[in-house]
Amino acid sequence: MLARFGVSIEPELLEKFDRLIAERGYKNRSEAIRDLIRERLVQQEWEKGIEETVGTVTIVYDHHVRELTTMLTELQHQHHNSILATLHIHLDTHHCLEVLAIRGKPDAIRQVAHRLISLRGVKHGKLVMTSTGTHL
Amino acid sequence: MLARFGVSIEPELLEKFDRLIAERGYKNRSEAIRDLIRERLVQQEWEKGIEETVGTVTIVYDHHVRELTTMLTELQHQHHNSILATLHIHLDTHHCLEVLAIRGKPDAIRQVAHRLISLRGVKHGKLVMTSTGTHL
Amino acid sequence: MLARFGVSIEPELLEKFDRLIAERGYKNRSEAIRDLIRERLVQQEWEKGIEETVGTVTIVYDHHVRELTTMLTELQHQHHNSILATLHIHLDTHHCLEVLAIRGKPDAIRQVAHRLISLRGVKHGKLVMTSTGTHL
Amino acid sequence: MLARFGVSIEPELLEKFDRLIAERGYKNRSEAIRDLIRERLVQQEWEKGIEETVGTVTIVYDHHVRELTTMLTELQHQHHNSILATLHIHLDTHHCLEVLAIRGKPDAIRQVAHRLISLRGVKHGKLVMTSTGTHL
Numbered sequence: 001m002l003a004r005f006g007v008s009i010e011p012e013l014l015e016k017f018d019r020l021i022a023e024r025g026y027k028n029r030s031e032a033i034r035d036l037i038r039e040r041l042v043q044q045e046w047e048k049g050i051e052e053t054v055g056t057v058t059i060v061y062d063h064h065v066r067e068l069t070t071m072l073t074e075l076q077h078q079h080h081n082s083i084l085a086t087l088h089i090h091l092d093t094h095h096c097l098e099v100l101a102i103r104g105k106p107d108a109i110r111q112v113a114h115r116l117i118s119l120r121g122v123k124h125g126k127l128v129m130t131s132t133g134t135h136l
Numbered sequence: 137m138l139a140r141f142g143v144s145i146e147p148e149l150l151e152k153f154d155r156l157i158a159e160r161g162y163k164n165r166s167e168a169i170r171d172l173i174r175e176r177l178v179q180q181e182w183e184k185g186i187e188e189t190v191g192t193v194t195i196v197y198d199h200h201v202r203e204l205t206t207m208l209t210e211l212q213h214q215h216h217n218s219i220l221a222t223l224h225i226h227l228d229t230h231h232c233l234e235v236l237a238i239r240g241k242p243d244a245i246r247q248v249a250h251r252l253i254s255l256r257g258v259k260h261g262k263l264v265m266t267s268t269g270t271h272l
Numbered sequence: 273m274l275a276r277f278g279v280s281i282e283p284e285l286l287e288k289f290d291r292l293i294a295e296r297g298y299k300n301r302s303e304a305i306r307d308l309i310r311e312r313l314v315q316q317e318w319e320k321g322i323e324e325t326v327g328t329v330t331i332v333y334d335h336h337v338r339e340l341t342t343m344l345t346e347l348q349h350q351h352h353n354s355i356l357a358t359l360h361i362h363l364d365t366h367h368c369l370e371v372l373a374i375r376g377k378p379d380a381i382r383q384v385a386h387r388l389i390s391l392r393g394v395k396h397g398k399l400v401m402t403s404t405g406t407h408l
Numbered sequence: 409m410l411a412r413f414g415v416s417i418e419p420e421l422l423e424k425f426d427r428l429i430a431e432r433g434y435k436n437r438s439e440a441i442r443d444l445i446r447e448r449l450v451q452q453e454w455e456k457g458i459e460e461t462v463g464t465v466t467i468v469y470d471h472h473v474r475e476l477t478t479m480l481t482e483l484q485h486q487h488h489n490s491i492l493a494t495l496h497i498h499l500d501t502h503h504c505l506e507v508l509a510i511r512g513k514p515d516a517i518r519q520v521a522h523r524l525i526s527l528r529g530v531k532h533g534k535l536v537m538t539s540t541g542t543h544l
Contacts, residue, residue, distance in 0.1 A: 036172040087359035095405030133367030223495035231541030269503030308444040
């Protein structure tokens with residue numbers, strides 16, 4: 001069962017919001033509003049840092065850099081309990097894109113991300129702080 | 137006159153939202169929702185980059201660095217048409233905080249911000265992309 | 273062959289930087305500095321929006337939401353030219369985490385991300401703007 | 409006295425960095441590198457949340473909204489110990505831009521920012537997390 005609440009808003013602001021969500025592909029306002037709310041809650045969850053959650057780390061690296069693949073593999077096995085799975089893509093003869101999904105407390109996820117991104121040969125890396133989806 | 141629309145939402149999600157906005161000091165849900173909407177619209181305005189808007193630049197600098205105050209003054213006068221006003225605070229014997237309010241197209245505001253932040257002696261700087269408030 | 277340049281810096285600032293990079297797991301300053309530089313270049317590449325690049329989209333969704341999986345599949349096939357691969361994880365009986373790697377111009381990647389994130393049942397989504405790694 | 413350290417880097421990456429910093433207006437590489445380092449340190453200081461620091465809050469509001477100016481004044485006086493100064497600009501007949509400089513622990517600064525931004529009539533607000541400049 002869904003709950004329902006009303007929002008009072010200036011007509012001009014509503015019109016602008018309707019245009020924005022049409023561009024983004026939303027079917028209706030409720031879904032767009034729920035997304036705004038959920039995004040804020042996910043932010044807060046990561047700031048508080050108490051609950052177990054999920055993150056993904058995207059790295060781009062040059063697999064020709066000496067010992068990098070060995071170190072990436074080793075690092076991932078050290079954290080095999082929290083690393084759920086990995087996606088690997090061969091971008092060109094040199095470059096790989098790898099995405100790791102990690103489960104754990106925010107600080108633990110951040111630490112694995114830092115270790116991966118700081119390796120020599122890893123040219124770029126970013127952590128996405130998302131959620132297990134439960135109660136969201 | 138205000139318009140009004142309804143939002144369908146899972147009861148559990150609504151409860152979490154209510155807790156979040158109470159912590160932030162919101163009086164009611166409508167105001168919190170309008171803030172989420174307006175923030176998204178301001179983001180989009182800066183991405184599109186077409187309309188005249190407003191930004192503030194916060195810099196922290198050491199006024200003992202040779203010629204820095206002269207250069208800051210000169211740079212600000214070169215852009216006197218777009219710099220609306222400046223706030224200056226003496227943080228300690230060395231450090232000043234200065235906030236500049238700038239009006240213009242997004243790219244023009246960004247350029248003034250880059251010039252200020254790149255000066256030697258400016259230790260930290262950040263641009264806030266906000267809005268003229270019209271139709272928001 | 274590597275180039276080399278010197279950086280002048282206040283001893284106290286260098287000390288703080290050394291502590292920061294040790295915490296992050298960096299082996300040496302050069303690698304940490306190169307990471308800071310590359311991150312700034314990737315940001316700029318996405319702001320300029322001209323070159324083909326790579327992004328990943330992380331979404332968390334409830335696969336029980338009616339027609340969501342059908343729509344996700346269809347949407348991905350419409351963009352099969354740009355979606356390089358997908359990683360899927362079953363978080364619990366309801367929730368899935370999916371990561372898509374997408375290649376294309378920044379705006380095209382953003383559009384696919386918006387479409388995915390705006391679907392009903394997708395509870396959270398984030399775009400990582402990364403790079404093909406070439407010349408980085 | 410300045411310290412000095414060397415950075416090894418791929419020539420192509422250095423060339424790209426040189427172009428980037430020229431566009432931003434940097435006089436030399438050292439200043440650009442120090443800015444990257446200081447920005448990271450300020451981020452870390454706000455994440456750790458232990459030391460007293462400085463932030464600025466930019467708000468845009470409609471001064472015609474009933475009791476808003478009274479509430480803004482009252483709120484600021486409640487925090488007169490931490491609010492260092494305020495800049496006020498009349499954007500048009502309705503809209504004001506106000507920037508407040510706040511000193512305190514990160515969480516205390518965030519709380520004042522939340523209170524201000526959540527007021528009805530405040531259409532947009534952003535917190536800049538900066539620094540006292542000491543040891544930066």
